[in-house]
Amino acid sequence: MKSKNSLRAAAVSAAGAHSPKVTLEMVAEASGVSPSTVSRILNGTAVVSPDKRAAVDQAIAELGFIPNPIARGLAGGRTLSVGVVTQSIDSPFYGVALRGIEEELSKAGYSPLFVSGHWNAEEEARCIDVLRSRRVDGLIVLTGRLSDDALRVLAKATPVVVTGRKLTAPGLFALDFDNFEGARLATHHLLALGHRRIAFITGDPVHPDAVERFSGYRAALMAAGVNFNPALVMPGKYHEDSGLMAVERLIDSAEPFTAIFAANDQMAFGAALALHRRGLRVPDDVSLVGFDDLAGAAHSVPPLSTIHQAAHELGRLAATSLLQLLAGETPTGALPAPRLIVRSSSRALTSA
Amino acid sequence: MKSKNSLRAAAVSAAGAHSPKVTLEMVAEASGVSPSTVSRILNGTAVVSPDKRAAVDQAIAELGFIPNPIARGLAGGRTLSVGVVTQSIDSPFYGVALRGIEEELSKAGYSPLFVSGHWNAEEEARCIDVLRSRRVDGLIVLTGRLSDDALRVLAKATPVVVTGRKLTAPGLFALDFDNFEGARLATHHLLALGHRRIAFITGDPVHPDAVERFSGYRAALMAAGVNFNPALVMPGKYHEDSGLMAVERLIDSAEPFTAIFAANDQMAFGAALALHRRGLRVPDDVSLVGFDDLAGAAHSVPPLSTIHQAAHELGRLAATSLLQLLAGETPTGALPAPRLIVRSSSRALTSA
DNA sequence: TTGTACGCGTTATCAT
DNA sequence: ATGATAACGCGTACAA
Numbered sequence: 001m002k003s004k005n006s007l008r009a010a011a012v013s014a015a016g017a018h019s020p021k022v023t024l025e026m027v028a029e030a031s032g033v034s035p036s037t038v039s040r041i042l043n044g045t046a047v048v049s050p051d052k053r054a055a056v057d058q059a060i061a062e063l064g065f066i067p068n069p070i071a072r073g074l075a076g077g078r079t080l081s082v083g084v085v086t087q088s089i090d091s092p093f094y095g096v097a098l099r100g101i102e103e104e105l106s107k108a109g110y111s112p113l114f115v116s117g118h119w120n121a122e123e124e125a126r127c128i129d130v131l132r133s134r135r136v137d138g139l140i141v142l143t144g145r146l147s148d149d150a151l152r153v154l155a156k157a158t159p160v161v162v163t164g165r166k167l168t169a170p171g172l173f174a175l176d177f178d179n180f181e182g183a184r185l186a187t188h189h190l191l192a193l194g195h196r197r198i199a200f201i202t203g204d205p206v207h208p209d210a211v212e213r214f215s216g217y218r219a220a221l222m223a224a225g226v227n228f229n230p231a232l233v234m235p236g237k238y239h240e241d242s243g244l245m246a247v248e249r250l251i252d253s254a255e256p257f258t259a260i261f262a263a264n265d266q267m268a269f270g271a272a273l274a275l276h277r278r279g280l281r282v283p284d285d286v287s288l289v290g291f292d293d294l295a296g297a298a299h300s301v302p303p304l305s306t307i308h309q310a311a312h313e314l315g316r317l318a319a320t321s322l323l324q325l326l327a328g329e330t331p332t333g334a335l336p337a338p339r340l341i342v343r344s345s346s347r348a349l350t351s352a
Numbered sequence: 353m354k355s356k357n358s359l360r361a362a363a364v365s366a367a368g369a370h371s372p373k374v375t376l377e378m379v380a381e382a383s384g385v386s387p388s389t390v391s392r393i394l395n396g397t398a399v400v401s402p403d404k405r406a407a408v409d410q411a412i413a414e415l416g417f418i419p420n421p422i423a424r425g426l427a428g429g430r431t432l433s434v435g436v437v438t439q440s441i442d443s444p445f446y447g448v449a450l451r452g453i454e455e456e457l458s459k460a461g462y463s464p465l466f467v468s469g470h471w472n473a474e475e476e477a478r479c480i481d482v483l484r485s486r487r488v489d490g491l492i493v494l495t496g497r498l499s500d501d502a503l504r505v506l507a508k509a510t511p512v513v514v515t516g517r518k519l520t521a522p523g524l525f526a527l528d529f530d531n532f533e534g535a536r537l538a539t540h541h542l543l544a545l546g547h548r549r550i551a552f553i554t555g556d557p558v559h560p561d562a563v564e565r566f567s568g569y570r571a572a573l574m575a576a577g578v579n580f581n582p583a584l585v586m587p588g589k590y591h592e593d594s595g596l597m598a599v600e601r602l603i604d605s606a607e608p609f610t611a612i613f614a615a616n617d618q619m620a621f622g623a624a625l626a627l628h629r630r631g632l633r634v635p636d637d638v639s640l641v642g643f644d645d646l647a648g649a650a651h652s653v654p655p656l657s658t659i660h661q662a663a664h665e666l667g668r669l670a671a672t673s674l675l676q677l678l679a680g681e682t683p684t685g686a687l688p689a690p691r692l693i694v695r696s697s698s699r700a701l702t703s704a
Numbered sequence: 705t706t707g708t709a710c711g712c713g714t715t716a717t718c719a720t
Numbered sequence: 721a722t723g724a725t726a727a728c729g730c731g732t733a734c735a736a
Contacts, residue, residue, distance in 0.1 A: 023729060034707045039731060049705065066485045070425045071729030074712045078731095079422065089466075090451045092647075095442030102441055102468060111482065114441075114466050116454060130463065133418045240651040269651045276653045295444075299592040299621045301628045301653045375713060386723045391715060401721065423713030426728045430715090708735075713728105720723080 022065040031059035042067060069111075073135050081111045082138040082322060083131030085124055089116050092266070092294050093311055094142055097163075100315025101140060108323050110137070119206075121145040132158065138322045143209075159325035161318045164209060173321050173331045175314065179209040182307040182338030183216025184223075186261050186289045189305070189340055191224045194349035195259040195287060198226075201236040201246045201271060203263040210238070213263045213291060231255045236267045243267025247274035258286060258349055265290035265297050265306055272300065272345070287346040303343035310336050374417040383411035394419060421463075425487050433463045434490040434674060435483030437476055441468050444618070444646050445663055446494055449515075452667025453492060460675050462489070471558075473497040484510065490674045495561075511677035513670045516561060525673050525683045527666065531561040534659040534690030535568025536575075538613050538641045541657070541692055543576045546701035547611040547639060550578075553588040553598045553623060555615040562590070565615045565643060583607045588619045595619025599626035610638060610701055617642035617649050617658055624652065624697070639698040655695035662688050 024042075028035040033052050040046045041056050048056075059065070073079035084101055086094050098114060105112050113136060117124035124144050131139065136158070141151065143164035154160055155172035167174040190198050200217045203210025214233075221228050232255060234246035243262055247270070250257065262268035268290030275286055282288050282302055290297060290306040297304040314335060321331035376394075380387040385404050392398045393408050411417070425431035436453055438446050450466060457464050465488060469476035476498050483491065488510070493503065495516035506512055507524035519526040542550050552569045555562025566585075573580050584607060586598035595614055599622070602609065612627075614620035620642030627638055634640050634654055642649060642658040649656040666687060673683035 021729095025729075035730080036708080036732075037706060040706090043731080045731080047705070052706085066481065068487070068729055069485060070422055070431065070487050071712090072731075073422045074426050074714090074728085075730040076732080077712080088451065089441075089454055090444075090447030090647075092442075092444065095447055099440065099442045099468070102466075111465065111467075111486065113463065114454075115463075116451070129418065133421055134463065135420070135422050244651070269648070272653050273651050273655070295442075296621070296648055299596070299625050301624050303625070373713095376715095377713075387714080388716090388723060388725095389721085392722085395715080397715085399721070404722090420713055423728090424715075426712085426730090427714040428716080429728080706736080708733105710731105710733090712731090715726105715728085717726080718724085720721100 022063045024065070024067065027056065027059045027063060027065050030063060031055040077135070078137055079135045080109055081113055081134070081136050082140060082319075083113045083115065083128070083134070083136040085115055085117055085127055085131070085139065085141045085144055087117055087119050087142065087144065089114055092296070093264075093292055093309070096295070096311035097142060097315035097318070100312040100317075101319045102315075104316045104319035104323070110323070112140075117144055119145060121147075125150070128154065138326050140318050140322055142318075143207075145206075159322060161322040161325065161331070163314060163318060171325065173325060175318055175321065175333070175335055177209070177309060177314070177335050178338055179212035180216040180219070182291060182309070183213035183261070183263070184220045185216075185338055185340045186291060186307050187217045187220035188224070189342065190259045190261060190287060190289060190346060191220060191226065193259075193287060193346060196226055196349075197229075197232065197257040198259045198261055199232040199234065199250055199255075199257040201234050201243055201260065201262040201267050203236060203238045203267075207238070210263055217261060229255075232257055236263065238264050238266060240266050240270035240273075243270030244274040245270075247271045248278075251278055251280075259288070259346070260286060261289045261291075263291055265292045265294040265304060268304055268306070268345075269296070269300060272304075282345050283347040287349075289346050293341055297341075298343065300345075302345050305343045305346040306341050308339040308341050374415045376417070376419065379408065379411045379415060379417050382415060383407040429487075430489055431487045432461055433465055433486070433488050434492060434671075435465045435467065435480070435486070435488035437467055437469050437479055437483070437491065437493045437496055439469050439471050439494065439496065441466055444648070445616075445644055445661070448647070448663035449494060449667035449670070452664040452669075453671045454667075456668045456671035456675070462675070464492075469496055471497060473499075477502070480506065490678050492670050492674055494670075495559075497558075511674060513674045513677065513683075515666060515670060523677065525677060527670055527673065527685070527687055529561070529661060529666070529687050530690055531564035532568040532571070534643060534661070535565035535613075535615070536572045537568075537690055537692045538643060538659050539569045539572035540576070541694065542611045542613060542639060542641060542698065543572060543578065545611075545639060545698060548578055548701075549581075549584065549609040550611045550613055551584040551586065551602055551607075551609040553586050553595055553612065553614040553619050555588060555590045555619075559590070562615055569613060581607075584609055588615065590616050590618060592618050592622035592625075595622030596626040597622075599623045600630075603630055603632075611640070611698070612638060613641045613643075615643055617644045617646040617656060620656055620658070620697075621648070621652060624656075634697050635699040639701075641698050645693055649693075650695065652697075654697050657695045657698040658693050660691040660693050 025035050028038045115127035138159040141162040152169040160172045163175045166176050236242040236246045290304050293306045293308040297306050317333045324331045380390045467479035490511040493514040504521040512524045515527045518528050588594040588598045642656050645658045645660040649658050669685045676683045
């Protein structure tokens with residue numbers, strides 16, 4: 001019954017029962033004070049006498065007054081909105097981060113404005129212009145292609161949180177994930193399992209994280225005294241098809257291998273499919289490790305061993321950091337270290 | 353070289369090179385006309401002399417003037433933004449729809465405001481309040497839990513496009529997908545393959561589409577003269593784990609089956625994993641069909657046969673329909689009919 | 705502590 | 721066809 005009532009109330013409110021434009025001025029009139037006083041109470045800009053405050057609070061409640069963010073933005077310069085530049089709104093990885101951002105932002109009364117740059121610096125710049133024209137109070141840039149310099153200049157005008165790079169500048173906070181270490185962990189895992197012929201499917205080298213992961217792979221090999229074999233490296237582009245084709249080329253090359261480390265989960269999925277098509281079983285014939293720990297990794301067949309990236313946490317942290325920047329504080333948060341998740345796609349090399 | 357230059361230009365623009373607040377008034381002054389004339393040119397509100405128009409156009413270009421949507425919203429009542437109520441910003445299905453919405457909207461100069469209702473009517477209502485307070489020009493509601501009545505009332509104040517229901521009301525356009533037919537197709541496919549003992553994993557019955565899919569399953573059975581067997585129906589909740597558990601219960605029940613139809617792909621993925629764990633091969637031992645055709649379906653092992661839902665098209669259509677509503681036109685678009693995609697997870701029953 | 709008056713950047717309504 | 725002027729709803733110096 002309680003539930004039913006509250007649902008009804010919600011629906012009515014959504015339907016605009018009391019929405020017909022209640023303005024701050026009307027609240028002021030209803031409570032017998034000046035508009036500025038109402039504004040002050042709303043923003044906590046100054047101390048007001050308890051009685052007036054009570055009167056205003058009541059008037060606000062009775063009239064169902066909701067401040068108009070538009071007018072607020074025009075007048076005060078604050079819009080309580082922050083722009084979020086992502087690459088594709090439907091990315092399996094960044095999608096989770098967006099959720100984290102949304103959560104933290106809405107807690108603080110802010111609204112996110114999502115735009116997609118599609119891995120294109122020009123488009124990103126256009127997006128940012130849109131965001132700025134909408135007077136966002138701050139910006140979160142998820143990775144992206146913009147130059148560090150562009151970001152620096154941008155941060156002079158608007159607080160910026162950027163992920164996927166190391167960067168220091170006034171008004172800017174960078175959140176970086178240790179891709180090198182993640183790749184090292186993954187490769188080391190395979191090595192520890194006895195594998196020596198470990199193929200690597202790279203990401204598109206235009207992504208800095210892709211080259212870092214490649215370095216991590218080589219570093220782990222070197223640390224184990226295993227020779228780096230270029231014939232085992234197949235270029236990929238971070239999506240399923242490229243992983244699939246990489247493995248087909250690998251098999252066709254006749255270069256023997258017992259394990260594959262793909263620079264991200266999507267390519268690992270493609271790789272798994274290619275192996276399946278060629279009659280190779282995972283992990284019986286070939287061990288497979290991915291990177292990112294996408295939502296699907298735990299439910300793929302077989303469940304994929306991978307490096308966990310806390311995408312949700314990344315989003316939350318980006319949001320709270322920006323909030324801190326907005327409050328004039330200095331963010332100090334950092335991303336959790338990469339973590340190896342061992343599932344069923346990797347196993348010890350059977351000494352055949 | 354061209355590319356490098358444009359990248360640079362983009363970066364500079366993003367960095368706010370000419371952003372320092374060029375106002376409409378400044379454009380007016382620079383081109384020797386009144387602000388009203390500039391506004392008219394911008395909005396096509398009235399006919400202006402070609403020479404003035406040219407002067408203004410040039411001034412706009414030179415100054416790099418960008419109209420301020422905030423002020424626009426305050427003055428004109430239009431914000432060129434539309435609210436999009438989704439259930440979870442990182443949904444593998446709706447994410448694609450969001451991309452479609454974003455594409456069409458931005459073409460028309462509109463910006464989407466995404467909010468997540470988390471399958472909760474109260475939260476949805478709150479989201480809509482936020483959206484309304486931000487003065488969105490229109491609303492797109494992806495499925496959701498709001499009552500039809502609430503939506504109707506809402507549409508009186510703001511144009512609304514809603515998906516996942518049949519509904520007619522002034523200012524409202526509904527886009528519905530034929531879930532019944534889709535489920536019928538899927539089941540019929542299995543039937544045509546010779547399967548008779550076809551298990552069904554349901555979606556959460558609070559979702560209308562889930563019950564429609566269930567109906568489609570039964571209708572196909574009946575049409576083929578196959579008895580409906582309740583013991584083959586396992587309740588699921590539309591996510592992977594529920595599909596996995598459903599299949600485990602099914603196997604434990606010892607009720608024989610040769611095929612599984614899951615009410616969505618996510619549960620089908622879970623089902624595939626459960627079968628794998630129990631040593632059952634897909635499609636050799638059990639045929640499996642999903643519903644939705646998520647991005648991952650084509651790359652799962654084995655690739656999943658499923659019913660294609662044009663999520664991207666859904667998003668685009670929702671957006672263009674809203675745009676039509678906003679223009680005072682009557683949308684007429686409709687979703688493409690369900691389409692069976694046969695991949696490798698289903699095959700003819702071997703008469704063992 | 706509280707109120708007055710002005711400005712934010714644009715569109716709409718009048719005149720001309 | 722064009723320009724002046726008044727809103728739009730709120731924040732904020734400034735004055736009281």
